[in-house]
Amino acid sequence: MDRDTSPRRPAAPAKPASPAVSGTPASTPAATTRAASGTPATTPAASAMTTSAAASTPGAPPGAIGYVDLLRGIVEDSGAGFAVLDTDLRYLYVNPHMARMTGLPAAAYIGHRLNEVLPHIQRSEQVLRDILRDGRPRETVVTGRTWVDSPYQVREWRCVYHRLVDGSGKVVGVAGVGLEISEPQQYVYELERAHRRLALLDAAASRIGTGTDVAGTCRELAEFVVPELADASGVELTPPDTASARRTPTRLVAYATRPGLVSGLAALDAGGELVGWPRGTGTRRNLAAGRVWRRDGITEAQWRSLIPRWPPARACLAAGVHSVLLAPLVSDGRVLGILMLARAGESAPFSAEDATVARELAARAARALDRAVRFEREHTMALELQRALLAEPGQLQRHAGVETTARYRPADDGSLIGGDWYDVLTLPDGRTMLVIGDVMGHGVDAAVAMSHYRSTLRALALAGLSPRRILQHADRMVADSGFERVATCFLALGDSAVATLTYASAGHLPPVWLAPGGSMHLVPVPVGPPLGSGLGRYEQRVTPERGGVLLLYTDGLVERRGEDIDRGLARLTELSLCPTDPLDKIVDTVLARLATGSEDDIALLAARAVNS
Incomplete structure (x- = not known):
């Protein structure tokens, strides 16, 4: 427990012209007082002074002087602090216990105010003035530091004050008695x-x-x-x-x-x-x-x-x-x-x-x-790995008569870097393979899994397999390898020689077709299980390439917490886009209108057939 560092004790103030004798009641009108109610005051000082008045007044009861000595002894020997103040709140009397616990001799108090002798003690003088005014006793707490060391951080006393009046009813001061409560308060x-x-x-x-x-x-x-x-x-x-x-x-x-x-x-x-x-x-x-x-x-x-x-x-x-x-x-x-x-x-x-x-x-x-x-650290590694694996938009331009561009955008809070990817691959026979995928989870592991899937699909596509066969083989290879992260994936194989597109989906959201007239609709594609499940039976659909723009995307573009996915897909198909605009403008417009508030990363790939 911290000890109080008490201030240096001042010299005892000089006594005023008519002080009370130190340690005894002052020879002032207060020595002949009675309580305002006309009955003896309840405090020891008031009782003692009242009895003293009776002993010094003609007609006092025989033996009253003995009570004066008895009550004075109680006050002087009391373990409570006792003080009498005049109407200017200057001390007339303090008992020995109060002198001991404050570190000042009783004589130092006489004729002085509290702030003159104990400047580090806080007591409301307004409470005492209210007592002088209406005569109603009051209880208050006095706190602060005295001139002696104390084991308590703050010393506290619970005090009761009473008004004092003389025999004629004149208010002559207040008397107070206080008990120190520092120890329980410290606890x-x-x-x-x-x-x-x-x-x-x-x-x-x-x-x-x-x-x-x-x-x-x-x-x-x-x-x-x-x-x-x-x-x-x-x-x-x-x-x-x-x-x-x-x-x-x-x-x-x-x-x-x-x-x-x-x-x-x-x-x-x-x-x-x-x-x-x-x-x-x-x-x-x-x-x-x-x-x-x-x-x-x-x-x-x-x-x-x-x-x-x-x-x-x-x-x-x-x-x-x-x-x-x-x-x-x-x-x-x-x-x-x-x-x-x-x-x-x-x-x-x-x-x-x-x-x-x-x-x-x-x-x-x-x-x-x-x-x-x-x-x-992991987030930075995953982001760097993902960006290294994904081609920059400027690199995705023309592939055997197909113009492409792509964007990758992390989630708004930047915390969900992971397995979204896109790819464009020109095959030896002149066809172009478009890929969009999303690995389950986030972080370095998801980014590494994305790299594994991307490499596997590239190898199978270069072997000349059809989209559904690519997905079937990839699903079996991943499942047999014990790789635990499944992925959704969508493949679109463009053949400019016959002006067709062949689609296959492994649990991925359908692409959107921006028609030459400006309308947008979802492309109906049979959906198979995600890659890595080992359940792979996939179908594919062939449609004519009718001109327009194909948009492939991951779920971060349209999915929102607490909302049905159909609402997000509707927002996408309700966009007003111009199919003849540059692809960079189209994908940037889509992101500007739909990506805000996404809690997942987003991959977006746009493709359009061009005349060779």
Whole structure:
């Protein structure tokens, strides 16, 4: 438990011209008071003063003076603080217990206000003035620090105040009695703080790592800890393949500050410049070992050593940042980066409890961050592989009298890179094979499976097989190989010599025909099972090539969550397109009108017969 750092005790104020004697009731009109109700006051001071008045008044009951001594002894020996104040709220009397628990002699109070003798105590004077005005006793809580050390972070007293009047009914002051409740309140505060910390860690699971991108996860972590745990925060990551014998390089990815705080953390970014933690420093040793590093009361010289470049260190000084806590982001024994926490201004330094919470929070966040790093790496690999396998639109122009163009577009959130592909193959006999397909799943595995399917179909097509035979052999080959990822696929074989198109489908959506007159309709094709199922019995259909544009696509173009696929197909066939426009314009128009909001990647291939 933190101990209170009490302020330096002032010299006892000089006594006013007519003070009460320290530790005894003052010789003032308050010594002859009665409660406003006309009955003896309920507080010890009021009772004692009332009895004293009776003893000093002609006609007082015999033996009353004994009660005065008895009640005075109770007040003076009491374990509760007791005080009497005049109508200006200046002290007339304090009992010995109040003097002991505040660290000031009783004489120091007499004739002075609370803020003059105990400037770090908060008490509402308006409550006392209300008591003087209406005579109704009130209970209040007084908090703050006194001139003696305390094991409690905040001292608290529960006090009851009563108005005092003299025998003529004149209001002469207030009397108060208070019991310290610091110990039970400290227990309550600790329970509440522990509850807040547990709630913070529990909330981290649902608020950090909601997405799959690294930058977004870092931003969620930085914003999550402000202002609950820090005034400013930053997340630095160690880029891959940048290890150095002299420094541990990191780059600031995200930062956050509480409103109104000018933070030096932003200056750390410096356009993506790497920041190194020098070899031999305690910072680097702690972070390399996965330990939390904490420092309070940081000086200018320490800022210079803590932050290798001076401008951000100077900005931190200007912002009044006095305490820093660094928690390593460690997952599976690998240090991914650093969670930096800072406190400034009036905020308390970081405690050992804060360090424990930060360490646990960093450990939980590191797991989410590690998932994002792995996903981003896999996502990049899959995208590069897919783009390497898919020909660029400029390469798909003319193939034996067939003009083609194609587009590939990842999902809107960029997270679903996988198995969509298209292909155009000119066969030895002059015919042209158009292929569109979609492998189940996403990621590197799906991209690799797509490459396998693409190569298999190419080999079978070059062997001179018909579309349905190509699908049958591909289905059997994939099933026999034990390959677990099935795929849908659509083949269209164009023969310009006889002006026909031959279609076959393995579980794929039907193509769309843009007729010379501008109408659009789905091409009816018998649908067989997906490739890889081992059930392959496929049919094909031959139609005359009547002029126009054939559009082949994957389901990301028309499929939407919670919507019937027929609605998506209707949107496609209801498009208004000009069949004589360049194919690039046609496919770009289709994507512009239909691709927004897609949760899957999209492959789109357009083909049109041309005169040789």
